[in-house]
Amino acid sequence: MSCSHLETDIAVIGAGPAGIAAALAASERGARVAMIDMMDEAGGRVWAGGPAHGGTRRAHAMATLEGRGVLHLRGVRAIAGAPQRLLLEGAAGAHLVQHGRLILATGARELQLPFPGWTLPGVVAAGGLQLMLKSGLRLEGRRVVVAGTGPLLLAAANTARQAGARVDCIAEQAPRERLLHFALQLPRFPDRLLQAVQLRAALLRTPYRAGLRLQQAEAGEGGWVCRVTLADAQGRTQHHDCDLLAIGHSLLPELQLAALLGCRLRDDGQGVTTDAFGATSVPGLYAAGEAAGVGGQRKAWIEGRIAGLAAAGRLDETEALLPQADKERRYAALLQQAFAPRREESPALTPETIVCRCEDVPLWQLADCASWREARLQQRCGMGHCQGRLCGGALALHRGWRTGADTRIPIVPTRLDTFIHLAQLTPGDSP
Secondary structure, X not given: OXXXXXXXXXXXXXXXXXXXXXXXXXXHOOOOEEEEOOOXXXXXXXXXOOHHHOHHHHHHHHHHHHHOOOEEEOOEEEEEEEOOEEEEXXXXXXXXXXXXXXXXXXXXXXXXXXXXXXXXXXXXXXXXXXXXXXXXOOXXXXXXXEEEEOOHHHHHHHHHHHOOOEEEEEEEXXXXXXXXXXHHHHHHOHHHHHHHHHHHHHOOOOOEEEOOEEEEEEEOHHHOEEEEEEEOOOOOEEEEEOOEEEEEEOEEEOOHHHHHOOOOEOOOOOOEOOOOXXXXXXXXXXXXXXXXXXXXXXXXXXXXXXXXXXXXOOHHHHHXXXXXXXXXXXXXXXXXXXXXOOOOOOOOOOOOOEEEOOXXXXXXXXXXOOOHHHHHHHHOOOOOOOOOOOHHHHHHHHHOOOOOOOOOOOOOOOOHHHHOOHHHHOOOOOO
């Protein structure tokens, strides 16, 4: 099949806040820009659900990009990359993009930690629940428990409450002492403090418990989740009946493409290593937003703008933006310190707990595996459709394995008619 060829000065992977801001900044300076995203609507996960969830900033930004002639490739995925070339796949076929510079604004995904019962119907990711609610899901009268760690729990609980649910409990696995330290630091970030106060006030009648980790979920009639068991640090348990269990254990940056292109990653695996302007270890390649470290939409926006200006050769114009970016990175570090999942606080696993949902691999089958590579080769863990994007993060936490070290082409499952165009990434070579 044919493969369309495109040329651009700057290619931006991702159309969330970081990608939109980068495309805006670069196009302001006259660069030809292509913004590439796997979703049909720009905005990323944080602004998913249409213009109503992105506010005037999103609507104005997209109108501006369209007016400047920025090419927005919707519903396409990056399959592979080489210096100054990308191979993409969309519903209409393959695209080969040749670019001068590349900005990675690939966002993040939810970290899902397994526990007994986590595969039951009615157990959903906290962020996934928000997306469903934005799409019109109603929960009138349904009992919901939200558990895990991080501010996303409060946001998900409030969204569920607004959709008519009765939120019986928010269970935060971080201990009370660490939450108190986080709260005492919030006055350094007045806007975040106000946001936290407003959110907690909206959930004033909802029990919020610290130091509780998920122990198991049980099924009722029809196999749907009906009860969840939580445990404190002393092993004392409490039970909550529920119709829906939303779990969230923070976010993981999407780093497959960055790793494939040779970018140096942070030692903690939580992002691409960049300088103050978003430049990575690969010349001409920049990273912004969650790809450079999870920190929320404000960090993503300012880092995207800085990367867009830098990629367009306007470093002088970034100077005024650097203090704000530093502030957002400090807040991101505070979040990481307070809510980064720790093995000893995370849900406990039994030998029978499924750790790889795609291939139905229980924990006991990995007993003789010394590495992520062995788990994949010997037990097919991480070899299913998600290619380890779910189980990889969990096993990195529980086993200390480096689960992103073996990224290879193609980085996601790919159609054969796209795969045959790999040779065009490096002319003269075979795939």
